Amino acid sequence: MGRPLLPLISVEALTTAALELVDESGDFSFPKLAKKIGVSQSSIYNHVSGRDEILELLRHRIITEEPYPPVDHSEWEGALRVLIRAYRDAFARHPRLAPLLVLQSITDPAVIGLYEDLALALESAGFRGRDVVAAISTIDSFALGAALDLAAPEVVWDPPAEGYPTLKRALGNAGPSAERGGHAFDFGLDVVIGGLRAKLGGQETRA
Numbered sequence: 001m002g003r004p005l006l007p008l009i010s011v012e013a014l015t016t017a018a019l020e021l022v023d024e025s026g027d028f029s030f031p032k033l034a035k036k037i038g039v040s041q042s043s044i045y046n047h048v049s050g051r052d053e054i055l056e057l058l059r060h061r062i063i064t065e066e067p068y069p070p071v072d073h074s075e076w077e078g079a080l081r082v083l084i085r086a087y088r089d090a091f092a093r094h095p096r097l098a099p100l101l102v103l104q105s106i107t108d109p110a111v112i113g114l115y116e117d118l119a120l121a122l123e124s125a126g127f128r129g130r131d132v133v134a135a136i137s138t139i140d141s142f143a144l145g146a147a148l149d150l151a152a153p154e155v156v157w158d159p160p161a162e163g164y165p166t167l168k169r170a171l172g173n174a175g176p177s178a179e180r181g182g183h184a185f186d187f188g189l190d191v192v193i194g195g196l197r198a199k200l201g202g203q204e205t206r207a
Contacts, residue, residue: 017033
């Protein structure tokens, strides 16, 4: 029997299957991936070099599936708000992927492009040298945390019946889970932007 004229799988189909497995269970394996697509494990290696490449394909997929609009780097606060929100939204759509991606280097050009936009906006604001990387790392932590927060259970904090009155008072005003997560992100985004602005102000004062 001759070989099929068309491949049984494609990189796109492989990426989709891996993402579905991650969304369902928080990870993927080659045996599960092969079973889901209906091919042998060995045939997968005809399309990708291994697990790391699949993870970068997944990173590319979630960042590019809803592209963010072009930003004006000279308007650094507005640019950062667009970029941080886009980054949070990408991981919020697939929160179980976040723990897998933080374990390896970022190489995908499309994702590197997002970080280039962040760096350009931060330099436009006046940050230089290692402060640019420090700001990007801070933004990374916030955006990923905000994405995971949207995937949190309805009840995040469940204090005992007795005690903890201050926390209980705060929780009484938190609102529904989705509303709480959205408000927390907007609040945190203001804090991050305000903190960066204050940091720049401090640098100008010292100068």
